[in-house]
Amino acid sequence: MSILKIEGLYKSYGSQAALTNIDLEIPAGKVFGLLGPNGAGKTSLIRIVNQIIEADKGEILVKGESLAPKHIKHIGYLPEERGLYKRMKVAEQLLYFAQLKGLSANDAKKKVRYWLDKLDIAAWKDKKIEDLSKGMAQKVQFVATVIHEPEILILDEPFSGFDPVNAEIIKNEIIEMKDNGTTVMLSTHRMESVELLCDHLAMINKSHKVLDGSVQEVKDQARSNTFSVMLRNVNGSLPEGIWDHKTTIEGHQEFKIKMKDDEPNIFVSELMKYGEILGFSEVIPTIEEIFIQKVKDNEHE
């Protein structure tokens, strides 16, 4: 079931299109990765979902209902450009953000206490942000995003600006929230985090959606029937033209081969005539490679 459904979304700034006919379905309780190079339209899409800007056309449904101000309470947002009031105390600040999200003063106080304890920053609650270390402030920033325990958590480049230790803490929090049923939508251009975290992903390039599906589906789609082969004791020369890439290291030959409709088994038996097969494996592109390929394909169009 999809908790968030985006249909035919358009947005442009003057003559420049930011989003063109975007359709997306974000499944409930999963981590959804929104990928794309800088300037692709990710932030515009995220801002529209957060009701910061309005779409030119199209509709967004939250659990089947049209997106409305009442949904603000159920969405947590960590923008790419983020900050806190430097001269405000940690607890006061969190209280303010929680109340702005629609929590009552009492509930907000309880949540502040809970989250400060959870992330080990309770001792700092009466310190001003300007007196905190950067890492500490980052934790406070994350708490400000999740303080109202939203059903949908939207994170724009969540790991940018976080030091590795805090990034790890945040990652674990995200996974924990997902396990508790929170839907997470994160945008990033750091691919290594996508494969670790995301269940689903969509890719946007130059305002268009170019890819959409579960991580497995996306990878399957990108399989090109390419295999990586390693041979030893090659006798004679291999037929020309079938390998993309060949390296010779200490008598070993390593190459990639793209098959047509041949079955791998037939090919392997053919290969055995040339030498001893040390390795034979399918080349499955990483998300990063898929991403780069898609961006390149787009440029040629």
Next chain:
Amino acid sequence: MNKVFLVIKREYLARVRKKSFLLATLITPLVFPAILGVFLWISLSDEGEEALKIIEVVDEGNQFFMESSGQYAFSYSELPVDEAKAMVQDGRRYGFLYIPKVDIKDPKGIVFYSGNSTSVSLVDHLERELKRKIEDIRLYESGIDPGFIKSIKTDVSISSVTLGEKGEEKMTDAGVNYALGFVLGILIYTFIFVYGTQIMQGVIEEKSSRIIEILVSSIKPFQLMLGKIIGIGAVGLTQFLIWIVLISMVSTVVMGYFGMQMPQQQVMEMTNPEMAQAMAQSSEVSKIIQVLQGIDFLQLIFTFLFYFLGGYLLYGAFFAAIGAAVDSPSDAQQFMFPVTIPLMASYFGLFVFILDDPSSNISFWLSVIPFTSPIAMVGRASFGIPAMELILSMLFLIGGFFFTTWIAGKIYRIGILVHGTKVNYRTLWKWVKQNN
């Protein structure tokens, strides 16, 4: 609306709790009475202790006799000029007045020498004395008794009375009304600038520290802007309230110490009709009393508060929009122009036209156009304003407030999310036109 209240609360508390607020609030009202106190103290202590100043007079024609006063003593001699000058130089004399033998119809060549730079008031005093003496001599010569001239001197004092629409009579006095209009106009001008700048800085702070995007994902930009403007306005009102209380208290103490009565107390006594009657002999005082009685203070306070807040809100929205359009306070300068110009215009208009003739055409327009009316109208307030004009101006101001806030809201909404782009007037106009 609940969220607007949260913003108001935060903006208010964040400022009121600051030490600098406390300091500025406490020190500012102490500064003026303190300065006043110091002046009074100096001038009072001066009077008793000052040594008698001796002025040497060499009157070659023996025509004039200067009478010594408490401050100055005139010593007559027939010393040569050089010797008298030397007495001034070595400090035996404060000054030396040299009167050559002059033609009484055309007295020329009178010189006053002094060691220090000469005080203007002393020279004035000397001139007046000599003038009087010469006039007396000439009257005498032409056979007219100076006593007769004194006896025919007549004082004329015109009471200026304004007739109200229902025929009620009201004493007016340019001086009193001028002072009131002057003070109230400056108060509004200062308030708009000081607190408008605070709005701008607040917006820039939220923008540059990147809190803004978190905020606008929870609250509509317009609500945020409104909350900030109202919150800071409340800070200003609080500050003024504290000042009024403090100034009254401190002035009472200071004035009381120097044996003076406080203006407020006088006003209170004056509004008491019996007291007023008793004091009516002194015509100048009674005139001021009557003028003050003629002013509808309730209306004045109401008018002041209305334009005070109206003007602040009208311009506050602009300051917020400017803050949203720029990345740092130094960039804001270029957009301050359209805010500064009408405010300056109304400020100068207040002095040049309104206080001079509150009912002239230009005064009317200045006090109806919403951009100038906050300052212009309070300048007119104590003179009495026709009800129709007041209502018209107020409606325009309310309309103007909605208009500027609407325009500013559009700029604000887009501006707060724009970073690192050079924004000019054309960009602003594009934002205003943009629908979403």
